[in-house]
Amino acid sequence: MKKTGAAAAGEAKKRRHYIRAGWKDVLQSKTVGHIKRHWMLYLFLLPSLILVGIFSYGSMFGIFIAFQEYELLAGVSGSEFVGLKNFADIFNAKTLGTYRYFRNTIYISLIRIGTNFPIILIYTLLVNEIRRRRIKSLVQTISFLPHFISWAVVGGLAYNLFTVNGGTLNKLLELVGQEPVFWYSEAKYWWGILAVSSLWKGMGWATIMYLSALGSIDGELYDACLIDGGGRFRQAISVTLPGIMNVVVLQLILDMGGIMGDNYDQIISMINNSQSLSETTNVVGILTFSAATGGGNLSQATAFGLIQSAIGLILVLISNRVAKKAGQAGIV
Amino acid sequence: MNAGSRTKKNRKKVRVFDVMNGCLMVLTSLVFLVPFLMVVSASFSDNTALQRDGISLIIKGFTLEGYTFLFNAMKDTFLRSMGISVFVSVLTATGTMMITTFAAFALTRQILPGRKFFNIYYLIPMFFSGGMIPVYLIVRGVGLYNTIWALIIPSMCGMYYILLLRNYIAAVPRTLEEAAELDGANDLQVFWHVIMPVSLPMMFSVWLMSFTAKWNDWASSLLYLGANNQKLWTLQYVIKQMIADMQALFGSTSSGSVSDAPLISAKNAGIVISVIPLIAVCPLVQRFYISGIMAGSVKG
Incomplete structure (x- = not known):
């Protein structure tokens, strides 16, 4: 105008x-x-x-x-x-074990996501199949319990399983005629142990997001599937899974964004001060934490942390972009 | 005829599936529960039996020795740390709840000048933080280091909680606020009479979540307190040390003979006591948090 x-x-x-x-x-x-x-x-x-x-x-x-x-x-x-x-030192000096810190951080994340993600999804579908509401709610409450326990306490629970003198795992090994394993001095087992303990602690709680998405699936879809002769397995594959697919994709993308993150709280609590596990369990977070608490090189540790959070930020932004491209809501 | 036999077959298949699924659910529930039950059993077991045979689900030689040991011989460490933990967690949770609810309320008011700026201001720290050591230096810099406030104040504002509450409050119908404003209510009155009463479930879940997080936090005690400031140790930090080396902790903090002390029973008794409030919290969170995110997600 x-x-x-x-x-x-x-x-x-x-x-x-x-x-x-x-x-x-x-x-x-x-x-x-x-x-x-x-x-x-x-x-x-x-x-x-x-x-x-x-x-x-x-x-x-x-x-x-x-x-x-x-x-x-x-x-x-x-x-x-x-x-x-400080950054040049990190990338030059082999004595700092730079490679090992970052390798462990990434491997622990990848193994955790790779194992936990599908198991949690299957577990959610199975919980959803429980017919009595009361029992379903009880199963859920029990599965939430570990989420509320500190890693320090989980470390204590795990100690009862892993200790050489009368630990439950070694007693079981003895039963089937195997030699006992010194869990706290064998570094090679620990990527697995960390993944399993993450699963134990987080599995129940992680189902919340999926189950809330399940609640919003239209019930008529199930009826339609039933009329077409689909059994419960068919319904789970053809109705339930597509219904929560957007949440599944979003969760996966978010997980990928967190690959550079590490859970120093979990690792410090679980390894129980064992020095012989550092080969597989030393991550960037432990380095920063021990620098702050044990009088280490603060500048170096901050540089380590900065590299970690910068890469982490980039990964989150990329995955957010991917989520939006895939037609999901994204997080920002 | 044909269709009838098919449904019959289906029904049978379904029953088999239900039984198998039921067994699997019982099994996974046991996997979640058994480690707890073992700790409980060990806490009531006789220490020498535990040393000899290790821990199992069956209580061996029932005794309360572990508990009495914690409350007598280790009174100065254990009982004191319990008090500190209750004080710190309750104060942190209450502070967090109030501060984040205030912020979330202001951010949902369309009328707030500079609303966009404030939203971004709270969003950035969710994606980027300076890291552990810069925060540690800030705590030292503002003079909180080695005081009980170092455990409380830095964790009193969670961006995630603000987000949760903001989504929840945003789902409250605008007409309620408008009606109050027509009656001449100012912002404080709108908050007090309209927003707060309907937000209580979400506020309570924020309280529970930040209480849990603080109760479980042992790292702050190590980071923000001096090495010998045993008076301010939280329960979790004491538990952490008990698990790592009960003997050293007992030797350094109490007087008395180490050799005949029921260290294993006492360690497990400590774990049981530290977990009790969380087991009480769990069903409450299930009730309030889950209904809260459902309500928030409808509109937010």
Whole structure:
């Protein structure tokens, strides 16, 4: 729509007037009016703004020490700036075991996702097939239990299974005539043990998302399948699975985005201070954690962590993009 | 005739499947439960029997020695850490619930000037964080290090909880708020009389979830407290040390003879006590959280 000359001139005049306007006019503008009327909302936001500001955004600035030779007593201002030296060290020096830290991080994630993902899916479908609602709810409650237990306690439960003196697993091995295994000194078993313990702890809880998607499947679809002569197996394959496919795909993509993440809490709790397992269980998170608690090289550890979270961020963004391309909602 | 025989066959197949599935569910449920039952049995068993034969599902020589040991010989470590854990977890959960509900309420108000900016402000930390060591240095920098507040304040604002609550509150019909505003209610009154009463289930699940997370957190005690600040150790950290080396923990924190102490029973008794509140929490979360995300997901 074309504006008439007079109207345009009037508008320009108004704008000029606005520019020339003093603080009084600013105070009468719409936004300021809103702020004045709804100042309480900022009070509602204030505590979280401060906490997030200090601990989340503040710590983002703390990344600066990855580019320093940081010393705790000297502080950020007193420590020497060394540029990319810490990163160069990580990628050059073999003594740091860089390769091993990243390899273990990625392998542990991949084995966990590869085993847990399909088993959880099958378990969800089977739970869904339980006919009595009461029993279904009971099974679910039991399966949720491990989710609420700390890894420290899971480490204690696992110790009862793995210990050489009277551990349950070795007693079972003895029953079938096998030699006992020294679980806490055999590094080769631990990728498997970590995957199984993740499954035990997370399986029940992970079904929630799928089951809530199952609830939204149209019941008429099942009836239609039944009329066509489909049994329960057929129904599970032809109705249930397609019905939750979007959630399955989304979950898989999210999992892939988290490959660079590691669960140092789980690993430290499970390995029970055993030094001989470091070959397969040393991950980036353990390196950072022990640097902070045991007086290690803080700058180096921060650089390690920064590489990890940068790659992690890229993976999450890529997988989010893929999810959107695949027609899913994505996470942002 | 033909169709009849088919359904009969189907029905039989279905029954076989139900039985097999039932067996499988019992089996998996046992896999979830047995490790807990073993700990319970060990906590009531005689220590020398445990040393000799290892742990099993059957209680050997019933005794309360493990529990009495924790509450007498290890009173200073164990009982104290329980108190610390209750204080820290309740305060963290209550603080988190209030702070995140306030934030979520403000973010759902369409009228909030700068709403877009604030949404992004809370979103970024979900995807990128400075990492463990920068946070550790911040805790030192603001003077929380080696105080009980280091265990509480840094974990009082979870972005994920804000997201959950925001979706939940966004599903509340706008007409309710508008009606209150027509009656001249200000933001505080809208929150207090309209939003909060309907958000209570989700607020309660946020409380439960952050309580659980804090109760289970042992790493903060190690990170944010000085090496010898035993007075502030949380229960989980004590449990962690008990599992790793009960003898060393007992030797360093208590006086008394180590040789005849029921260390294995006591360790398992400690685990049982630390798990009790969580077993109480589990069905509550099932009830409130799951109905909460269902309600939130309808519109959010």
